[in-house]
Amino acid sequence: MTTANQTILLVGEGPLFEELHYLMTSNQYQVIDLKMAETGTYQVKLALEVMNTDLEKKKDSIVQLDRLLSLEVPIVTTSLAITATEVASWTKHPERICGFGTLVPLVERELIEIAPALQTAEEITPQVTTFFTTLGKETEVVVDEVGLVFPRILSLIINEAVFAVMEKTATAEDIDIAMQKGTNYPQGPLAWADQIGIDEIYAIVNGIHRDLREERYRPAPLLRKLVLAARTGKKCGQGFYLYPQEEGIRV
Amino acid sequence: MNEYRVGVIGAGTMGAGIALVCARQGYSVKLLDANEETLERAKQYFHSTLTKDVTKGKISEEQKAKTIQLINPIARIEELHDRTIIVEAVPERLELKKSLFQQLAKICSEKTLLLSNTSSISITAIAGSLAHPERVLGLHFFNPAPVMPLVEVIRGKQSSEENVQATYQFAKKLAKVPVMATDTPGFIVNRVARPYYNEALRILGDGVAEVEQIDRIMKRAGGFKMGPFELQDMIGIDINFATTQTVFQDFFYEGRFKPSRIQERMVQAGNLGRKTGEGFYDYS
Known part of the structure; x- marks a missing residue:
């Protein structure tokens, strides 16, 4: 499939927004925002919505997209903090909503998960799969549940590591070293949280907790406090570690 | 290089691995196991592992012989009397570990560090009834011990700061990467x-x-x-x-x-x- 001159409407905020924007433009897609779409001069192939930390904003965007885009255009939304099924329930045309999930940095993700909502029409999922394939990613279609598979498992590992920090079982540094050297994790969970964004991780854990309503998914209080204190990780210079300004941009 | 005289109890996979780690760093090791067959298997394991090291050119025949010589398999616990550090790697049963440490407390100097390689039992529970609980800590290796770089140093409720530092230093001398953990279920890795x-x-x-x-x-x-x-x-x-x-x-x-x-x-x-x-x- 040629991607040249195909238009993707990208909506939302956060680390995924920037990285997806870059990934799409470097694969010859034309990426537009909501304002540009409203002019009616573009023929949108697919819309991507990536807000996770503010579900009110997410809802506003989704409702606007649903109103603006013609019926056959798939709206692909992150189902990291909420199910795709719930997002679809906000729309008049839920059959074109489909969930997906991944975490930054996208260069490290060979595979992206796709989660059709209960309402998603049969012909939508293959279009979404094809779209991610054109971005050079493999795909796996899973059942719609908050956080999908990788973001859910990683967020809960991080949540447990945060409980351990809170309870002074060990320092953040030692926990990260332990998980890398004792069980071969590609990164220490707390440095990983700093890289992804602590607010994004909190949104996932909180979303699973809100949806499944089990104590098992209770977010570590320190995780929430770090979000409230705006110590969300590398991007703001402070999370579980400090990132001096000059090192802040280092990936 | 003979600042440590190590005793390892239990010659199963973990115990034998730990003994090899210590001997490779030049420390004398007494490896205790009541089961003759287990000790024999451990000896074969040292021999085959070090032979591979020679074949790969990592060590010389001489170094291999020296390392094997450093490990002294023993069957009686009394022979551990002269050890400065003892690491137990017996099955994960609290009563077994407690009685072992109680015997050691009678045999060894009160300064001898008594370390447990437990992955799941509370260090404080093991130390609780001992005369000198301040020298009991966890030293948790990962399987296979000679390969995995991490060790968790676990501080029991009664472990002294001095002994925590000594255990940490010992782990470093074994060329391992030590991390410190308090005595909480699963410590770090098995929990997170x-x-x-x-x-x-x-x-x-x-x-x-x-x-x-x-x-x-x-x-x-x-x-x-x-x-x-x-x-x-x-x-x-x-x-x-x-x-x-x-x-x-x-x-x-x-x-x-x-x-x-x-x-x-x-x-x-x-x-x-x-x-x-x-x-x-x-x-x-």
């Missing part, structure tokens, strides 16, 4: 890694994704070397289940650690992973 298995099992149970899918996603999306189910098959599903159960109980049934019924059924069915030819995957 629980969701990797438990949540994968939950996702499977809830019908979100299949075994092969979850493994593929964790490797291809997450960059993990092995998927959670492949890894359980390798570790042994029974071992993995037992660790989860222990951590769950020791956290007084905190919901985050709740074990999986799927995993329990696998254990009940004797499908324990690679070692039985069948687990989440078929190896027959």
